[in-house]
Amino acid sequence: MPLGTKGNMSYPFPRLQNDGIFQLVNAPEFKGKINPEIISSMKKLRQVCAGAKLDDELFLMLCRPETREQLRAAVINHYFAEEIRASVLECGNVNIKAYEYSQKLLKINEKANPYESDTLNNKVRDQGFRKAIVALYDHRCAMCGIRMLTPEGHTVVEAAHVKTWSESHDDSPTNGMSLCRLCHWSFDEGLMSVSKNYEVMVSKRVSIEKNFPGHVLTLSDRGIFKPEDKAFWPGQGNLEWHRSKKFL
Ligand SMILES: [Zn+2]
Incomplete structure (x- = not known):
């Protein structure tokens, strides 16, 4: 993408058809040929396109780890400038590892700390924790309940540690909550917390000075x-830590 432009997958997706990577499949209510020129957003893409069909041979290559790696290298070497190939490859590796880490976090229900998290690259750990927590809360802010997603999948929520990572080194789901940016900031600053009965606590400090805390x-x-699953609710020990060490 040119500098200063924000890309999304609606641009390359229809164009890969022309490169022989796959065949586009029309959305049920869309008749006619899909013209990549008219697809400028994910919304538009979804209106005309149900998905894409890979060719059988390519599909088999993608199923086997060795050929998948060869294919990945071929695509990167063909489509990306030499100076950024290494970072594209790294980005892909971080994505894969973050996904695996998130699946691991979601499998282990109890607070267990041999998540190898200390040995993981920080990017992998952050992204993996985020993926797991945001999925558990279905993109909803635990404290204010807001849920906002763009068609590109950008979400208003972030994954927050209840007991800070620097103190706990614990990425268990029971040490996390999905929070919107405002609630995350307020929680980290000690302006909001969660009671024993899982109710929102708002500090009197929000109203000092010339503040206008509004809906908070x-x-x-x-x-x-x-x-939904109680096993993933924020742990009482972690909430207790936040109330006694952070809450103002
Ligand atoms: Zn919120």
Whole structure:
């Protein structure tokens, strides 16, 4: 993409058809040929396109780890300038490892700390923790309940550690909550916390100085939004730590 432009997969996706990578499959209600020129957003792409069909031979290559690696190298060497090939490859590796880490976090329910998290690259750990937590809360902020997603999949929420990572080195889901940017900041600053009964606590400090905390005040004593499976709810020990060490 040219500098200063934000890309999304709606640009390359229809164009890969012309490169013989796959065949586009029309959305049920769309008739006619899909013209890549008219697809400028994910919304538009979804309207006309149900997906893509890989050719059988290519599909088999993707199923085997060795040929998949060869294919990855061939695509990167063909489509990317030499000076950025290494970072594209690294980006892909981080994505794969982060996904694997998130799956591991979601499998182990109890607080267990042999997650090898200390040996992982920070990018892998951050992304993996984020993927797991955001999925558990279905993109919803645990404290204010807001859920906003763009068609490109950008989400308003982030994954927050209840007991800070520097103190706990613990990425268990029971040490995480999905929070929107405002709630995340307020939680980390100690302006908000969560009670024993999983209710939002708002510090009196939000109203000092010339603050206008607005809707934050209305969240006080409201139940937080929790994952469906109780095993993933924020752990009482971690919440207790936040109330006693961070909450103002
Ligand atoms: Zn929020």
